[in-house]
Amino acid sequence: MSRIAVLGAGAWGTALAISLARRGGHDLTLWAHSAALSEQLIESGENVPYLPGFTLPADIQITSDLPAAIFEADILLSVTPSQHLRETIAHIAPLLTPNQIILSASKGIEDKSFLRMTQVIASITNNPCGVVSGPSFAQETAAGLPTAVVIASSVPQVAQTVQREFSSPSLRLYTNDDVTGVELGGALKNVIALSSGVIHGLGLGANTSAALITRGIAEITRLAVACGGRRQTLAGLSGVGDLVLTCTGSLSRNRQVGVELGKGRKLPEILAGMNGKVAEGVRSTAAALGLAARYGVEMPIAEQMDAVLHREKSPRDAIKDLMARPGREE
Numbered sequence: 415m416s417r418i419a420v421l422g423a424g425a426w427g428t429a430l431a432i433s434l435a436r437r438g439g440h441d442l443t444l445w446a447h448s449a450a451l452s453e454q455l456i457e458s459g460e461n462v463p464y465l466p467g468f469t470l471p472a473d474i475q476i477t478s479d480l481p482a483a484i485f486e487a488d489i490l491l492s493v494t495p496s497q498h499l500r501e502t503i504a505h506i507a508p509l510l511t512p513n514q515i516i517l518s519a520s521k522g523i524e525d526k527s528f529l530r531m532t533q534v535i536a537s538i539t540n541n542p543c544g545v546v547s548g549p550s551f552a553q554e555t556a557a558g559l560p561t562a563v564v565i566a567s568s569v570p571q572v573a574q575t576v577q578r579e580f581s582s583p584s585l586r587l588y589t590n591d592d593v594t595g596v597e598l599g600g601a602l603k604n605v606i607a608l609s610s611g612v613i614h615g616l617g618l619g620a621n622t623s624a625a626l627i628t629r630g631i632a633e634i635t636r637l638a639v640a641c642g643g644r645r646q647t648l649a650g651l652s653g654v655g656d657l658v659l660t661c662t663g664s665l666s667r668n669r670q671v672g673v674e675l676g677k678g679r680k681l682p683e684i685l686a687g688m689n690g691k692v693a694e695g696v697r698s699t700a701a702a703l704g705l706a707a708r709y710g711v712e713m714p715i716a717e718q719m720d721a722v723l724h725r726e727k728s729p730r731d732a733i734k735d736l737m738a739r740p741g742r743e744e
């Protein structure tokens with residue numbers, strides 16, 4: 415039996431813990447960042463603030479004690495919002511033993527450094543690491559609906575171990591050694607999901623939506639390839655797959671934020687209404703543009719999205735400017 419510590423009791427950490435508990439065969443701990451949340455989860459047997467409607471299996475141990483959560487764990491599955499990953503890993507770094515595998519299931523890019531999550535982990539520890547990413551709404555995974563994701567690691571044994579330990583009748587994992595491509599696919603699709611929501615909020619049509627998704631995949635693939643990822647990876651689950659899901663699925667928080675922006679609401683007001691739930695694209699858009707500048711990659715959709723998010727550009731003007739760009743070859 416392997417011991418798995420899920421670090422982060424938001425919607426996705428909770429859904430992954432439920433999925434792993436349903437699979438069976440593991441000793442599972444779910445770490446919540448605050449004692450109040452941990453107590454609430456234990457008392458109610460449900461994650462009411464972040465994943466209501468799903469009973470937490472009794473065999474998931476819940477704690478807010480981070481050192482206790484990772485003690486003798488074979489796999490640490492980090493699912494914190496991206497901007498909190500560094501502090502979480504730094505906290506446990508002195509306690510890690512060399513063979514403990516650290517996985518990231520977060521989808522974001524660190525502010526300022528523009529590092530991917532596995533790069534943040536590698537800047538703190540030498541432990542083997544990997545990334546889990548792909549089209550996976552927490553609610554659907556928690557409900558046991560068939561879901562397929564990618565486990566990418568530069569260490570083949572890590573990817574194979576995770577594939578074996580996480581796979582179940584409702585969760586299928588594909589291995590990949592393109593960590594950069596998989597990780598950027600997951601982080602960058604959020605920028606396009608925001609834009610897709612804007613289009614919906616503006617009441618534009620299916621033509622616009624299809625154009626946005628297609629040009630979106632072109633744009634995020636350009637950046638991922640410039641950063642060292644493989645084009646083929648972006649055509650997979652953590653690219654086209656996640657883009658299709660979050661650009662069209664109403665469960666996407668990033669898309670929901672975009673819809674509200676498209677309707678004319680202001681970002682601070684929208685974020686205030688999310689009660690601590692994260693829409694990673696709001697911060698990753700600037701980081702994506704930072705990376706794009708570093709590698710000399712053009713990202714017109716991300717640029718317009720950034721202007722709408724942070725410079726009060728009207729969504730209608732953003733669309734107008736995208737349509738008025740000089741003609742290009744596809």
Ligand SMILES: NC(=O)C1=CN([C@@H]2O[C@H](COP(=O)(O)OP(=O)(O)OC[C@H]3O[C@@H](n4cnc5c(N)ncnc54)[C@H](O)[C@@H]3O)[C@@H](O)[C@H]2O)C=CC1
Nearest residue numbers: 423424425426427447464494495498520521551552691692
């Ligand atoms: N919700 C989903 O369907 C999916 C989410 N993800 C990714 O998983 C990551 C986490 O997202 P969700 O689970 O949806 O979060 P969420 O939006 O449901 O909840 C936010 C979480 O952040 C925690 N938090 C707040 N401050 C913190 C701190 N200082 N340190 C650690 N944790 C803190 C809160 O306790 C809460 O658990 C994100 O990167 C997201 O992109 C990936 C796939 C699916």
Ligand SMILES: O=C(CO)COP(=O)(O)O
Nearest residue numbers: 548549550551666667668
């Ligand atoms: O990444 C996700 C599904 O794969 C969840 O998307 P949101 O963070 O936009 O809800």
